[in-house]
Amino acid sequence: MGQSVALxxxxxxGRSFEVPADNWRSAKVGIIGGGVAGLSAAWKLKxxxxxxxxxxxxxxxxxxxxxxxxxxxxxxxxxxxxLPVPFRENTELIELLAEMSLLEGRTIEGDLIxxxxxxxxxxxxxxxxxxxxxDGLYLHAGESEDDKRQLAEFQKIVDTWVNWxxxxxxxxxxxxxxxxxxxxxxxxxxxxxxxEWLRQxxxxxxxxxxxxxxxxxxxxxxxxxxxxxxxGLFYFCSRVRKSGGESQPFITFPEGNGKFVHHLxxxxxxxxxRSHMVVSVVPTEKGVDVVCLTDxxxxxxxxxxxxxxxxxxxxxxxxxxxxxxxPFAANAFQHNSWxxxxxxxxxxxxxxxxxxxPLAWDNVLYESPSLGYVNATHQKGIDYGPTVWTYYYPxxxxxxxxxxxxxxxxxxxxxxxxxxxARAHPEIYELTDRIDIMRWGHAMISPRPGFIWGEQRRKxxxxxxxxxFAHTDLSGIALFEEAxxxxxxxxxxxxxxxxxxxxxxxxxxx
Ligand SMILES: Cc1cc2nc3c(=O)[nH]c(=O)nc-3n(C[C@H](O)[C@H](O)[C@H](O)COP(=O)(O)OP(=O)(O)OC[C@H]3O[C@@H](n4cnc5c(N)ncnc54)[C@H](O)[C@@H]3O)c2cc1C
Numbered sequence: 305m306g307q308s309v310a311l312x313x314x315x316x317x318g319r320s321f322e323v324p325a326d327n328w329r330s331a332k333v334g335i336i337g338g339g340v341a342g343l344s345a346a347w348k349l350k351x352x353x354x355x356x357x358x359x360x361x362x363x364x365x366x367x368x369x370x371x372x373x374x375x376x377x378x379x380x381x382x383x384x385x386x387l388p389v390p391f392r393e394n395t396e397l398i399e400l401l402a403e404m405s406l407l408e409g410r411t412i413e414g415d416l417i418x419x420x421x422x423x424x425x426x427x428x429x430x431x432x433x434x435x436x437x438x439d440g441l442y443l444h445a446g447e448s449e450d451d452k453r454q455l456a457e458f459q460k461i462v463d464t465w466v467n468w469x470x471x472x473x474x475x476x477x478x479x480x481x482x483x484x485x486x487x488x489x490x491x492x493x494x495x496x497x498x499x500e501w502l503r504q505x506x507x508x509x510x511x512x513x514x515x516x517x518x519x520x521x522x523x524x525x526x527x528x529x530x531x532x533x534x535x536g537l538f539y540f541c542s543r544v545r546k547s548g549g550e551s552q553p554f555i556t557f558p559e560g561n562g563k564f565v566h567h568l569x570x571x572x573x574x575x576x577x578r579s580h581m582v583v584s585v586v587p588t589e590k591g592v593d594v595v596c597l598t599d600x601x602x603x604x605x606x607x608x609x610x611x612x613x614x615x616x617x618x619x620x621x622x623x624x625x626x627x628x629x630x631p632f633a634a635n636a637f638q639h640n641s642w643x644x645x646x647x648x649x650x651x652x653x654x655x656x657x658x659x660x661x662p663l664a665w666d667n668v669l670y671e672s673p674s675l676g677y678v679n680a681t682h683q684k685g686i687d688y689g690p691t692v693w694t695y696y697y698p699x700x701x702x703x704x705x706x707x708x709x710x711x712x713x714x715x716x717x718x719x720x721x722x723x724x725x726a727r728a729h730p731e732i733y734e735l736t737d738r739i740d741i742m743r744w745g746h747a748m749i750s751p752r753p754g755f756i757w758g759e760q761r762r763k764x765x766x767x768x769x770x771x772x773f774a775h776t777d778l779s780g781i782a783l784f785e786e787a788x789x790x791x792x793x794x795x796x797x798x799x800x801x802x803x804x805x806x807x808x809x810x811x812x813x814x
Contacts, residue, residue, distance in 0.1 A: 306742040315621040321595050323604035333357035334594050334607035336582045339368025341774045342613030343568035344791025360580040366569045372562025380646050380680040380692040381560025382742050387784050388543045388552040389418050404567050424554040427664040432728045437661040443511045454509040462540045463547040477541040480789035481779045494757040498536030499529035522675050525640040525698035525748045535751035558680045585623045587769045609798040613774040632763035637777050639746040641706040645695040645721045648738040653729040673701045674724050695721050709743050717741050748782035756780035772797050
C-alpha cells in the first residue's frame with residue numbers, strides 16, 4: 305500500500321517543466337501538502353473568510369501520515385492513531401473538537417470534558433513478557449525493590465519538571481511545543497541524549513530503561529540513545545496538567561486520526577486538488593508561481609502567498625534558488641522510517657491462561673523491536689469476531705533503515721510482523737485473512753540531540769519571501785497538535801492576523 309515512491313522522487317531530478325500558457329490559474333494563497341498541517345491551514349483560512357486558495361496534494365487522498373483505511377468491520381489507521389485531550393488553553397484545537405461534536409462540557413476549573421465514547425476505553429494498554437500479558441505499559445511483574453525505588457525517583461523528577469516554570473512563567477514542557485519555556489535551564493536538556501540523561505541521573509533499572517526506550521520509539525521512531533533528553537522528558541511531562549497527576553486521556557477512533565483528517569478535508573473539500581504533485585516553486589516579484597504534475601499534465605498556479613506544508617527537507621529540491629541562498633540547512637530536518645501493517649483477522653486469538661490480561665487497545669511486546677499493535681475494534685466495543693490489528697515497526701534498529709526498508713519485499717516484512725506476533729499469538733497465521741503493509745520512507749521528524757533547540761529549526765520558522773513553512777517538522781516533534789499549530793500559524797501569518805494561541809504557556813502553578 306501507500307505512497308508513490310517513484311513519483312515523489314521526481315523532485316530529486318531537478319527537471320524543469322513548462323506550463324502551457326492556458327494551464328495557469330491564480331489564487332491568493334496556495335498550500336502545498338494535504339497532511340494535518342496543510343489541511344489545518346486551509347481550515348483556518350476558510351474560518352477567516354478567505355475563499356481564494358487552493359490546496360495541492362501529491363497523493364490520491366489527503367491525510368499524509370495521518371491517513372486511514374476503511375472497510376469491515378471498522379476503519380483502521382495507517383499512521384497516527386490518537387490525540388490526548390488538550391489543555392483548556394489550546395483554544396483553537398478545542399474549537400476543532402467542538403465543531404466535531406466531541407465535547408460534553410467543562411469542569412468547574414474549565415477543563416474539557418470529552419464525550420466518553422471518544423475517550424480510549426479500558427483496558428488501554430498491556431505488555432507481553434515471557435509468555436504472558438500484563439496490565440499497563442510499565443512492567444511491574446517481578447520488579448525488585450531497587451526497580452521500584454528507581455521508578456519512584458523517575459516520577460519525582462517528572463513531577464518536578466511538570467511544576468517547573470521559566471522566567472516568563474512558562475512550563476518547560478507543554479503542547480504545542482511553541483509554548484515551552486526557552487530558558488536554558490530546560491532547553492539545555494536538548495544537548496544530551498535521553499540515554500545519557502538517564503545515566504547521569506543514576507538510573508540503571510532495566511525495566512525503567514525499557515520504558516523510556518519504548519517512549520522514544522513510540523513517539524519519535526528513535527532509540528533512547530538517538531533521542532534528545534528534552535524530547536524524552538517532553539513525552540512524560542507535556543500532557544500532565546498538575547504534578548502528581550495522570551497524563552491527559554486519549555481521544556481515539558477505530559480509524560485513528562483519520563477521523564480528524566476527514567473532518568478537516570470535508571470542511572475545505574472544494575479547495576483541494578488531489579494527485580497534484582508540486583515539482584517547482586518559483587518566487588516572483590508579485591508572489592510565488594507553483595508548478596504541478598497531474599495526470600500527465602503540467603499545471604501552474606500564480607499565488608500571492610504560499611504555505612509550504614510538505615516536509616521541510618524537500619525545500620531545496622522544489623523551491624527555485626533556495627539551495628544557492630539557503631536561509632537554513634534543510635538537511636538538518638532528518639526523518640526516520642517505519643513500516644505499518646494492517647492485519648485483517650477473522651477472529652481474535654484465545655487467551656492462553658485464565659489469568660492472562662485481556663486484549664487491550666494498545667498491545668506491546670516487551671522483547672521486540674516493534675511497538676506491538678493497536679486493535680481497531682476496541683473503541684467500538686466489538687470484543688468478538690473479526691477485527692483489524694495495526695502493527696507498528698520503526699526502522700531505528702537498523703543502519704540505513706530507509707534503504708533497507710525499500711529493499712525488503714512484502715513477504716519479508718509480513719514475515720517480520722507475523723513471527724513477532726506469533727510469539728504471543730501462535731495461532732495468528734490461521735486467524736489472518738489479509739496483510740496490508742505501508743512503508744513510510746519519510747515518516748517522522750527525528751528529535752535527535754541538538755535539533756529542537758538548534759539554529760536551523762528556529763530559522764525555518766521565518767518566511768522565505770512569500771513562502772511560509774508549516775509542516776510538523778518545524779516543531780522537531782511529529783504530533784497532530786504540532787502540525788495543527790503550524791498550519792494555523794502559517795494561515796494567520798499569510799494574512800497578517802494574530803498567530804494562534806500557544807496553549808498552556810502561561811499556566812500558573814496549580
Ligand atoms: C507511523 C506513524 C504513527 C504516528 N502516530 C501518531 C499518533 O498516534 N498521534 C499523533 O499525534 N501523531 C502521530 N504521528 C505523527 C503525525 O502523523 C504527524 O505529526 C502529522 O500527521 C503530520 O502532519 P503534516 O501535515 O505536518 O505532515 P505529513 O503527514 O508529512 O503531510 C505532508 C503532506 O504533503 C504531501 N506532499 C509532500 N510532497 C508534496 C509535493 N511535492 N506536492 C504536493 N504534496 C506533497 C504529502 O503527500 C503529505 O500528504 C505518527 C506518524 C507516523 C508516521
